[in-house]
Amino acid sequence: MQNIQHPMFALSLIFSFILVTHAFLYFISSLFSNSNYWFYFLAQECILFISAFILPNGSPTVLIGLLPVLIAQSIIILKNKLKVILFFMLSYGLYCIAITINYGASELPIFIPIFFLILLIVIVYTISYNRQVSARERMEFYLQQLELAYQKVEELTLSNERQRMARDLHDTLAQGLAGLIMQLEAVNVHIKNGNISRSNEIIVSSMQQARETLKDARTVIDNLRTETLEYMDFHSAVLDEIKKFEEITGIDVEQEIKPIHSLSNLSMEYGIYIIRESLTNIMKHSQARKVKIKIEQKDGKIYMEVSDNGIGFSIKNIGKQTGKFGLLGLQERIRLVGGGLTIESMPGKGTKLFITVPI
Known part of the structure; x- marks a missing residue:
């Protein structure tokens, strides 16, 4: 504004260059290390002090507008009350010197209150902003730690499940094969002694035990498929699972399966178990000729419906007939993931399972 009546193009150009340098130093302030910050703040102070004398009539605007901002930045960066106070005293001293030289000491009672008012506003805002930034950083840190902890729990859960299944597989095969070896050794002894009748009895028993061992091993191996779930989608x-069911039973499954997104490994493992157990129950007990599976994702949950046109049963008998339909184990798995199970069935009317699993 002072250029209107008394043009000072050279000084205005120098003044503009100095303020551009001042802004540029703000832009690269993060590049200064902790030991070099005093150099940064002193350089900024010198720039403002010099600019106040290049265009003296504009010094109040420059100093009152920019010194409080620089002091506020020192609060955030220096994080030390004594250092901040020393920097404030230096800034305040330079401000008083510049006003005294340009306007006289008699004007200080006017400019000092204005300076402190602006400084108070900027400092209050800075402290509030700094607290919000710190709170956000802490929240982000806690969220990251919580996510890591959740992932660790999920990994440990899957690992423990695999180890349990591996132990089951080891025990099944080891015990089954040990029994078969003992029976075969007995058969060998009886054959040498000419006791063919007893040998045939043991062979028949061995065949039955071999079938049971194979069945148990297949069940455990199917459970161990959890290891491969990480490499396939739900x-x-x-x-x-549907294909295996159709191959074994010869029953065509009517399916309506929509894509499922953002499913954790743990939820995927339990979801597959639920489908497998439902189909196994149908195969063992329902005598059905028609099966339908419907799966969809909605409101952060997986909704599964498994129905058949089999012989059905009375839902009052759930838990009273040991082992029937395996629904108790199914209910337990669903409960572990915070899901829900609703069963609709009547003798001769088929069965419907309505299952929800949180994603």
């Missing part, structure tokens, strides 16, 4: 895993 949709493909469900289709694989």
Whole structure:
């Protein structure tokens, strides 16, 4: 504004260059290390002090507008009350010197209150902003730690499940094969002694034990498929279970399976178990000729419906007939993931399972 009546193009150009340098130093302030910050703040102070004398009539605007901002930045960066106070005293001293030289000491009672008012406003805002930033950083840190902890728990859960299944597989095969070896050794002894009748009895018993061992081993191996779930999506895993069911039973499964997104490994493992157990129950007990599976994702949950046109049963008998339909184990798995199970069935009317699993 002072250029209107008394143009000072050279000084205005120098003044503009100095303020651009001042802004540029703000832009690169993060590049200064902790030991070099005093150099940064002193350089900024010198720039403002010099600019106040290049265009003296504009010094109040420059100093009152920019010194409080620089002091506020020192609060955030220096994080030390004594250092901040020393920097404030230096800034305040330079401000008083510049006003005294340009306007006289008699004007200080006017400019000092204005300076402190602006400084108070900027400092209050800075402290409030700094607290919000610190709170946000702490929240982000806690969220990261919580996510890592959740992932660790999920990994440990899957690992423990695999180890348990591996132990079951080891015990099943070891015990079954040990029994078969003992029976075969007995058969060998009886054959050498000419006791063919007893040998045939043991062979028949061995064949039955071999079938049971194979059945148990297949069950455990199917459970160990959890290891491969990390490399396939939920949709493909469900289709694989349906295909196995169709191959064994010869029953075509009517399916309506929509894509499922953002499913954790733990939820995927339990979801596959639920489908597998439902189909196994149908195969063992329902005598059905028609099966339908419907799966969809909605409101952060997976909704599964498994129905058949089999012989059905009375839901009052759930838990009273040991082992029937395996629904108790199914209910337990669903409960562990915070899901829900609703059963609709009547003798001769088929069965419907309505299952929800949180994603």
